[in-house]
Amino acid sequence: MKLSLAYLGPTGTNSETVALAYANWLSQNDQPEVVLSPYPTIALAAKAVANQEVDLAVVPVENSIEGSVAITLDTLWQLEQLKIIQSLVLPISHALLSCSLSWQEIKTVYSHPQALGQCQQWLEQFLPSVKLIPTNSTTEALQYLRDDLTAAAIASPRAAKLYNIPILADHINDYPDNCTRFWVLSLNPTTKGSYLSLAFSLPENAPGALVKPLQIFARQGINLSKIESRPTKRSLGEYIFFIDIERNICNASLQTVLSELSEYTEVLKIFGNYDLLTVQL
Amino acid sequence: MKLSLAYLGPTGTNSETVALAYANWLSQNDQPEVVLSPYPTIALAAKAVANQEVDLAVVPVENSIEGSVAITLDTLWQLEQLKIIQSLVLPISHALLSCSLSWQEIKTVYSHPQALGQCQQWLEQFLPSVKLIPTNSTTEALQYLRDDLTAAAIASPRAAKLYNIPILADHINDYPDNCTRFWVLSLNPTTKGSYLSLAFSLPENAPGALVKPLQIFARQGINLSKIESRPTKRSLGEYIFFIDIERNICNASLQTVLSELSEYTEVLKIFGNYDLLTVQL
Structure with a gap:
């Protein structure tokens, strides 16, 4: 029997990194194999568990810089059949990705609002006059880069590799100790855990x-x-x-x-x- | 002497509605005339007061549905010379604006993430398969409507009038008792107020x-x-x-x-x- 695990997609998001790490951890602990299922929003990933479309969902709860993820808390309050069975902490490293060869050409930076917030001081210092455009995920931001050499995106080094887009600047987080905490949601609570x-x-x-x-x-x-x-x-x-x-x-x-x-x-x-x-x- | 007042622009935002109401209230109370100054982000509007570019700024603090505006709290903690001199509560009404004639044609809905969040259930019920695209302000969302008949935006009825864009659906907030609280920031604190x-x-x-x-x-x-x-x-x-x-x-x-x-x-x-x-x- 395989378990299905919902996460905020598409491929390359931090949620996917955590979902893969959790799947890997389960397989090392003699648990069933996990099949990953991307969802367009955090709320839909959580609701997929409540509706029994999937067995589990991994959702972000809190970032050490930007604070709580409101939609996760609100969804948990509304759908009280959802239980937390695991917490995972992911160290976050942001990079500036672009098909442009130089910083001087960059006019717009796309990313998820939390990622834009986590690099705010870096952006003000190094790219003070660019336009910041919010997207639904750090990965979604990448779709604007292929056709526009004046565009950049903030995403993970892993996304740069997956989508084959050059990294213009690495470790651009304002605070080095940046991590995001995730919860794994299920309809079947455990009584284990501290x-x-x-x-x-x-x-x-x-x-x-x-x-x-x-x-x-x-x-x-x-x-x-x-x-x-x-x-x-x-x-x-x-x-x-x-x-x-x-x-x-x-x-x-x-x-x-x-x-x-x-x-x-x-x-x-x-x-x-x-x-x-x-x-x- | 005129006072300058920064707000999250451009013309048509809820911040501007509050800035205009505050200017009007000051003039009725024999206070100096106010000149409004739009800024692209909440943080820049607040910093303009700290840098003495402007005398005052009006910033959103909290919405009754979506909760606190994190950037406002973080900015106030960082720039402690900023003091709150007034609080204003604005009742919020969201409308769906589009140049399209029918709902069936709508494929994307643009708006500020807080506005998308405040109409989430309405969107799931009436436009379940549309793509939701976040923007920096409810007004910024309107720029996508002129050239794209499959696009809609969530903004205020006032913005619809100002930008001459038809309203497809009115009062689309999930919760009728929707209001946003704002603060007026200044370098000169008062000792009045409860x-x-x-x-x-x-x-x-x-x-x-x-x-x-x-x-x-x-x-x-x-x-x-x-x-x-x-x-x-x-x-x-x-x-x-x-x-x-x-x-x-x-x-x-x-x-x-x-x-x-x-x-x-x-x-x-x-x-x-x-x-x-x-x-x-």
């Missing part, structure tokens, strides 16, 4: 409404490795809080936290336990 | 590190109207917390909070006091 993600909305917007839930974690000595707010979409000023912690669901102090938490929250959703892998490039 | 924004980083990532600062607000009965985390950009898992509260800087309990807060935070930045205006369309 990380847990959950989210909740609050019953009222009153002084201390958020402090009470956070105090519950602090009392049990549980560190929040991440807290992020997203709008409830009902009205401006109402939020859903996404929290990552380091605890297994079978841990007694976590069970205490979860039962106390339900008293102080309106809706509480648990996205499951998982382990963290760092992708070696 | 709202205050601040941000801090934490000295250590330990259990309860975030709870301590939040407890200080709760003990003084101060409600947090918003909390948002952004990466410090140093390493994955380190955050800056942005907080909005309802208190004037001269309030004694707030002064207590701010002095206690500096004990539990690494860097603490106060972005100033301001009032909230709702823009009437």
Whole structure:
């Protein structure tokens, strides 16, 4: 039996790099073979799992420079049957790709908005007058390069090799310690793993409404490795809080936290336990 | 003397609508006349104030559906000389603009990623097979419509009128209660206003590190109207917390909070006091 794995395509995206690394890791751990399936957006890749079109999806959650990927958090809140079964961290290196021979000729730079954001200071310093054009993925940006010698794209060195496009400048990230965290989503949760993600909305917007839930974690000595707010979409000023912690669901102090938490929250959703892998490039 | 006001252009953007409303409000309150100055990005509009190219800038902070505008928060943290002097809330209505006569012909939809996100369900229902192409602003999307009858753009009804492009469908937002909050930035803070924004980083990532600062607000009965985390950009898992509260800087309990807060935070930045205006369309 083969497992199908959805990711944000097309070939050459960072999501694909992570999907390949995950498939490789599964095969080394005597797990079933994986068939990769590209999707045009992150939301559609996640929904493919919910609709049982595929078994798994790999989706980006957070970049160390640009922050959370809002669509991933919103989709997880909406499709609560989706559970996280694995987290993967990918070190990110951006390069400037172009068919042009010199920087002076470049008038436009195409890339995913997160990649443009991660190279913003480099672009302001070395290509201050170029026009920045957002695309749906770093790979999609490459389609503009063949016919236009004044165009460049920000993508990975791997995409340069795959699409046979020269690299004009390498390591152009503004911050060297740039990585993106991904989640693998499935309908079948595990009870293994030392990380847990959950989210909740609050019953009222009153002084201390958020402090009470956070105090519950602090009392049990549980560190929040991440807290992020997203709008409830009902009205401006109402939020859903996404929290990552380091605890297994079978841990007694976590069970205490979860039962106390339900008293102080309106809706509480648990996205499951998982382990963290760092992708070696 | 005239005041210059930077905004995310070109003509027809929601930022311009807010800039015009703010200029109008100033003139009704016996304030100096305002000259509007469009900028290609939010970051450049904010930096124009820091560099003293302009007196003021209007920047989007948060949408009730899509959440915070990351670049605005990051820019404010970096350029701490910028202070918030006013907040404005704009009700948002999205329309589908096209030179095509029928929906069936539409193959691509251009718009700012936030606008595409705010109409995602509508697009999936009525135009499921179109290609979505992100642009730098809702107005920039309009440039593709004149020469391509298979293209549509999501923009405001005001932009449709300004650029004389037909509206194919109106009120296509997924959520009717859609509004965006803006800040007016200046180098000269006011001490008036009932709202205050601040941000801090934490000295250590330990259990309860975030709870301590939040407890200080709760003990003084101060409600947090918003909390948002952004990466410090140093390493994955380190955050800056942005907080909005309802208190004037001269309030004694707030002064207590701010002095206690500096004990539990690494860097603490106060972005100033301001009032909230709702823009009437």
